Amino acid sequence: MKMRIIDLCKQQFACLSALLILFAPSLHAQQKLTLSECRTKALEQNREIRIAQNDMQSAAYARKSAQTNFLPKINFGGAWLRTGKAIQPLENDLLLPVVPFNTIDPATGKFNPEALKDPGTAMNTLVVNPETGQPVVDQAGNPIFRNYAMLPADKLVLDHKNSYYARFTLTQPLFTGFKITEANHIARRAENIAKEKELLTRAEVVAKTDEAFWRVVSLQEKLKLANAYEALLDRLVTDLKNMYAEGVITRNDVLKAQVKQNEAKLKTLQAENGCALSKMALAQIIGMEEEDIEVDSGKMEELPVAVPVSFLGEVSTDNRAEVAMLKEKAAIMESKRNIERSRFMPDVMLTGGYGWMNPNPYHGLRNEFGGNWSVGIVVSIPVFTWGERRNDLHAAKLKMANAELELNEAREMIDLQIRQNRYRYTEALKKAEMTGLSKKQAEENMRMAKENLMEGRSRLAELLEAQLQWENASSEHIDALVEMKTVLLELDKSTGEIYNYLY
Numbered sequence: 047m048k049m050r051i052i053d054l055c056k057q058q059f060a061c062l063s064a065l066l067i068l069f070a071p072s073l074h075a076q077q078k079l080t081l082s083e084c085r086t087k088a089l090e091q092n093r094e095i096r097i098a099q100n101d102m103q104s105a106a107y108a109r110k111s112a113q114t115n116f117l118p119k120i121n122f123g124g125a126w127l128r129t130g131k132a133i134q135p136l137e138n139d140l141l142l143p144v145v146p147f148n149t150i151d152p153a154t155g156k157f158n159p160e161a162l163k164d165p166g167t168a169m170n171t172l173v174v175n176p177e178t179g180q181p182v183v184d185q186a187g188n189p190i191f192r193n194y195a196m197l198p199a200d201k202l203v204l205d206h207k208n209s210y211y212a213r214f215t216l217t218q219p220l221f222t223g224f225k226i227t228e229a230n231h232i233a234r235r236a237e238n239i240a241k242e243k244e245l246l247t248r249a250e251v252v253a254k255t256d257e258a259f260w261r262v263v264s265l266q267e268k269l270k271l272a273n274a275y276e277a278l279l280d281r282l283v284t285d286l287k288n289m290y291a292e293g294v295i296t297r298n299d300v301l302k303a304q305v306k307q308n309e310a311k312l313k314t315l316q317a318e319n320g321c322a323l324s325k326m327a328l329a330q331i332i333g334m335e336e337e338d339i340e341v342d343s344g345k346m347e348e349l350p351v352a353v354p355v356s357f358l359g360e361v362s363t364d365n366r367a368e369v370a371m372l373k374e375k376a377a378i379m380e381s382k383r384n385i386e387r388s389r390f391m392p393d394v395m396l397t398g399g400y401g402w403m404n405p406n407p408y409h410g411l412r413n414e415f416g417g418n419w420s421v422g423i424v425v426s427i428p429v430f431t432w433g434e435r436r437n438d439l440h441a442a443k444l445k446m447a448n449a450e451l452e453l454n455e456a457r458e459m460i461d462l463q464i465r466q467n468r469y470r471y472t473e474a475l476k477k478a479e480m481t482g483l484s485k486k487q488a489e490e491n492m493r494m495a496k497e498n499l500m501e502g503r504s505r506l507a508e509l510l511e512a513q514l515q516w517e518n519a520s521s522e523h524i525d526a527l528v529e530m531k532t533v534l535l536e537l538d539k540s541t542g543e544i545y546n547y548l549y
Contacts, residue, residue: 078342081259084332085547088255089248091333098240098247105233105240112233115226118218118396127209136199143191146171162189204411212415213401220396220423223388228381235374235381242374246367249544251331256535258328263343264528265321268521272314275517279307286506299506306510354471354534354543361464363457365542372453379446386439392427460540467537474530481523488512488519 079087089095149161149171162168162181172181173190181189219226286300325339363369398421406416428435495512498504538544 078340079332080342081256084255084259084328084341085252087332087334088251089548092251092331094247095244095251098244102237102240102244105237109230109233109237112226112230115219115229118216121215121217122213123215124212125210127211129207129209132207133204134199134202135204136197136202139199140197141194142197144193144195145191204405210404210415211401213399215397215399218396219393221392221394223391223393225385225388225393228384228388231381232378235378239371239374242367242370245545245548246371248548249367249539252544252547253535253539255328255331257532258324258331259341260528260531262321262324262328262339262341264524265317265324266341267343267524269314269317269321271517271520271524272310272317275513276307276310276314278513279303279310283307295506302507302510306514354537361541363460363464365545366456366460366540367542367545369453369456369460372449372456376446376449376453379442379449383439383442383446386435386442389428389435389438392425395424395426397422397424463540464537467533467540471530471533471537474526474533478523478526478530481519481526485516485519485523488516492516 145157146167148167149158150156151158162171168174168181171191173192174180175182183189283300283303286295286303289295290297290300328341329335329339364373398419400417400419402415402417404413404415405411406414408416408418492509492512492515495504495509498508535544538547
């Protein structure tokens, strides 16, 4: 029996050697992606970055569009109008008095009423009462002339039912209360926000890539561990069955090992499923097919020897893109407040143009186009709007104050986040050291359990327990190493150091 146990232990040592081989970097025909390569692919292929870049270009076009408001605008307009009736300006016939030539002032070319004071002129021009010798007047007190020229109303008819109009108009703002200037400030600030958002999106994609990468690494290592542990138990169960057949051990010993074997198979299945899902998530981020994903964990086991840059000195919260965006938002709120204030000021516009009309009003309303130019100044002065402008100005001031409060709160929260992540990283580093030590202790415990079993000083259950402890300690060490990487990433995000990964 002692020799049989010795053979069993030798076989266990062989399985342990196979386990170590599984943990060693294996040659694979497929190219393994490093963390840096995954970041590069994600920055080139990720859809969220493309959307952010399109938004940035859209903001740049909006800024250029706002700049054109300083320049004059030239518009062209036209119209066609058809009326159902002819235009008749006179309601009744007009009787126009006829005056002699000597009543016309040669200097002005206008009728001179003083000329009618001459008796001879008055006698020939006006109707005079022979009894009184005074001009005869009508009910309104106006003198009645001897001769009248009749202008028939039915003859003065504009029978132009079709009218045409066309005009070029130029408009140049001269003063708008600085509305255009502030609108350009808003457009420029909005473009800056779009740029910061694109930078933030790239940083978030890098962070997602790192998290997905280390998740794959973690599950790959756990899958290797699960396969090694399962292979160890498979071989052990086979040997125990042979020993049971020879009557060396009891069936209970075989059943104990089979229970552990089934648990190991379940862990292996869970690790395979988790690894497949994690690869799918990473593939979606970096734009590759799932079956092409194979990552290189590199020197994950090595603990950092240098202090991370995020720990060196004080870090300004203004390094974060979120703070830069909030600063630009506060500036936009200030410009909007200025725009509301400018509504109390007049708007002055220079306008000019050239237009054509048919019928031609400059040539006897002939059925032809006649053109004319015009130029002028348009002033619009707001007088009374029932308090609308005042209320809008108060609302804009409150929004500007809220933007300042959001900025100050964000700075405080980021400072708190940096401190928390520094503490978390210190704890994660210590945890990685402790789990590494626990793993070494579990390996030594498993070695001693095998030696004791070889010498007949322990039972099989102790070896099974030692193997399980080793598997748990190895798994916890993998989790601790990955946690150390991800917490460092969170620290780099909070300090803004992650932006250095984008170039």
